[in-house]
Amino acid sequence: MRAPMFWHAPPGLWARLLSPLGAVYAGATRRRLARGPRARLDVPVICIGNLNAGGTGKTPTVIALATRLAAxxxxxxxxTRGHGGTLQGPVRVVERQHTAAQTGDEALLLAAFLPTWVAKDRAAGARAAIAAGAQAILLDDGFQNPSLAHDLAVIVVDAHIGFGNGLVIPAGPLREPIATGLARADLILSIGDAQAQARFAQTWGAKVTLPHVTGTLAALQTGLPLAGMPVLAFAGIGHPEKFFRTLSAMGADLRATHALRDHQPLSDALMSRMLREAKTLGAQVVTTEKDAVRLAPALRAQVMTLPVRLEIADWTALDNAIARIMAERPAPP
Known part of the structure; x- marks a missing residue:
């Protein structure tokens, strides 16, 4: 299901009519968090979460922080809970053994960069990771889950859309009110280009009193010449338009774009239609890393993947926060 347009516009009739249901949703989240056990582990837990429903850039953030910690x-x-996957866990994800249908696409992508565990019970997953040698846990999308205490909570927001209309589901895109969520967080990371960052600061800066880090998603140079290349692009991520804008900025000749649902299965019928369309247009099919892990192995050679990485110009606030929690709770040898 695509997000309603009114979620990202000044509150109008629909938003006002649905606001009482938003209050009910927010109350349910508040009560769930209040009664949670909040297990405290023997190693630091860094939660990468968001206030918005849908994609904001959590997966690239986990990868970037994992690289920083490993250094x-x-x-x-x-x-991670393995959104869209069937495995209950805890189970360690093995790239060549598991499929996206089992683990979810995000977990399968993360497993290419660091040891990754799928567990519907986050606390059980974290304990399994510790038993396997983890000295720190990166909790992917667990900010509204009450099972684990967080030593550091990072809220990730897409600077291009900010907090939408500022209202809670179904009146807006938020899982909980801005003030309530930010009160539990330690740091906010907004992701977007300079123009989007300026707009985010102007619109939401007064509400953001936490240390604020900015970052951008930059495409890796794959060696394939995108400039001038006829392309059929598809993406089943939180905001596919971001991917299409990236391709355009790199000079690709976008002949067709297909915005799929977040995590939408790439069925044989769907892929056959897109491959036929691409052949008719004389275009190369291009998708994201997260979508590529859902492709059938036989199709991967026909689809070009454009990887992106989170770039943070100033790591000071994050480095200081990491140093603090590691000093407060030294990781076991």
């Missing part, structure tokens, strides 16, 4: 010599593991 410090810290054995870090990721724990």
């Amino acid at each position: 410090r010599g810290i054995a870090v593991h990721a724990v």
